[in-house]
Amino acid sequence: MTARFSTGRLDDREPVFHRAVNPYRPKGCIYLTGAEVTLSEEGQVASRGQFRIGESCYIDDTGHFNAAEFVICYNQLMYTTLAVAVQHSLLPAFSHWTLDDYWARQLPDVLIHKLTSSYQRPIDARGFRADFTITSLSTRALSRGMLTLETSIRFEDDNGGRAKGEVALALVNAPASGDQHDP
Numbered sequence: 001m002t003a004r005f006s007t008g009r010l011d012d013r014e015p016v017f018h019r020a021v022n023p024y025r026p027k028g029c030i031y032l033t034g035a036e037v038t039l040s041e042e043g044q045v046a047s048r049g050q051f052r053i054g055e056s057c058y059i060d061d062t063g064h065f066n067a068a069e070f071v072i073c074y075n076q077l078m079y080t081t082l083a084v085a086v087q088h089s090l091l092p093a094f095s096h097w098t099l100d101d102y103w104a105r106q107l108p109d110v111l112i113h114k115l116t117s118s119y120q121r122p123i124d125a126r127g128f129r130a131d132f133t134i135t136s137l138s139t140r141a142l143s144r145g146m147l148t149l150e151t152s153i154r155f156e157d158d159n160g161g162r163a164k165g166e167v168a169l170a171l172v173n174a175p176a177s178g179d180q181h182d183p
Contacts, residue, residue: 010036111171130153145173
């Protein structure tokens with residue numbers, strides 16, 4: 001799969017990255033340290049993120065990456081990837097969205113409606129990476145303001161730690177092509 005678009009490495013110095021992860025409080029909950037978003041020749045949006053969990057934001061150190069951290073890390077990489085996809089119109093369904101449309105909808109209107117995850121080997125939370133892919137996007141319900149996305153994610157570290165998941169998203173209150181400036 002050849003990339004026809006790549007952001008290069010994004011981190012907290014980039015406005016779109018900073019804004020996508022900014023809702024996490026306290027700031028110690030921002031585990032995503034960098035990301036690169038790509039669009040393949042085949043039209044598939046994907047990203048690779050680097051993570052570091054210096055200290056868990058909600059529990060004493062478990063010594064490994066766990067299910068709650070899976071969801072937090074997934075969300076941070078997914079939010080960043082969707083922001084870039086909107087910013088650069090990487091998917092036809094986002095071609096009429098503005099970043100303001102996305103920011104208004106990021107938290108209230110991007111919903112996980114199905115999640116499966118599995119953990120093959122413990123991941124060292126002090127440093128790991130993830131590959132995120134939008135595997136399909138449906139506009140069937142767009143007339144009702146909804147886009148559905150099927151996504152996959154694969155986490156790994158340098159010591160063979162691995163976890164993966166499939167996540168179905170619903171983007172509700174999606175702007176129709178005629179109301180892109182009215183979130």
